[in-house]
Amino acid sequence: EAGVVQSPRYKIIEKKQPVAFWCNPISGHNTLYWYRQNLGQGPELLIRYENEEAVDDSQLPKDRFSAERLKGVDSTLKIQPAELGDSAVYLCASSPADIQYFGAGTRLSVL
Amino acid sequence: DAKTTQPPSMDCAEGRAANLPCNHSTISGNEYVYWYRQIHSQGPQYIIHGLKNNETNEMASLIITEDRKSSTLILPHATLRDTAVYYCIVRVRKAAGNKLTFGGGTRVLVKP
Numbered sequence: 303e304a305g306v307v308q309s310p311r312y313k314i315i316e317k318k319q320p321v322a323f324w325c326n327p328i329s330g331h332n333t334l335y336w337y338r339q340n341l342g343q344g345p346e347l348l349i350r351y352e353n354e355e356a357v358d359d360s361q362l363p364k365d366r367f368s369a370e371r372l373k374g375v376d377s378t379l380k381i382q383p384a385e386l387g388d389s390a391v392y393l394c395a396s397s398p399a400d401i402q403y404f405g406a407g408t409r410l411s412v413l
Numbered sequence: 414d415a416k417t418t419q420p421p422s423m424d425c426a427e428g429r430a431a432n433l434p435c436n437h438s439t440i441s442g443n444e445y446v447y448w449y450r451q452i453h454s455q456g457p458q459y460i461i462h463g464l465k466n467n468e469t470n471e472m473a474s475l476i477i478t479e480d481r482k483s484s485t486l487i488l489p490h491a492t493l494r495d496t497a498v499y500y501c502i503v504r505v506r507k508a509a510g511n512k513l514t515f516g517g518g519t520r521v522l523v524k525p
Binding site: 345 | 454455456457458459462500506507511512513514515516517518
């Protein structure tokens with residue numbers, strides 16, 4: 303069974319440019335999470351979806367970050383415009399109930 | 414969610430048991446102890462969880478003290494592939510799922 307798939311694995315952009323990350327969760331998992339992980343720290347939740355509804359986006363910087371989960375399956379996370387401080391690993395996870403399964407993440411470098 | 418305290422790092426010899434401690438003195442009665450690990454350049458991976466009884470699966474064993482204020486994750490025969498950051502997380506178990514609050518974790522280095 304395929305795990306959580308994220309793309310791209312790496313992205314390098316200049317500041318003020320837009321960037322988007324894509325996540326394909328494990329089939330049948332209704333809950334989807336986006337986390338951000340800064341260097342040397344643990345992941346921090348950005349947003350949680352139950353099917354297509356964002357049920358916890360309190361930590362999402364809404365001035366520049368947006369996310370969507372169309373049809374309750376795949377999800378995209380967008381940053382526009384990117385800032386130097388956005389350099390991090392962006393992790394997607396999905397869950398059928400309690401245990402979360404993570405993708406390998408997208409490492410973003412903003413120059 | 415209750416806060417946890419873990420040593421920042423520890424070394425372990427290949428083939429020996431690795432015992433990873435975690436303190437969670439403010440844990441509530443309905444909070445579980447979860448362990449995840451993160452191997453370099455990968456996302457976190459679930460290992461095991463428990464409420465108050467000791468638990469064992471194919472990856473590890475979890476020992477929770479009687480007062481539930483601390484726990485130990487045991488990797489019975491550590492291999493080089495067990496080198497990773499191990500996170501102890503305390504949270505309420507919900508059917509619909511809720512976020513994981515990661516601390517700094519313990520960086521485990523398994524040496525030949």
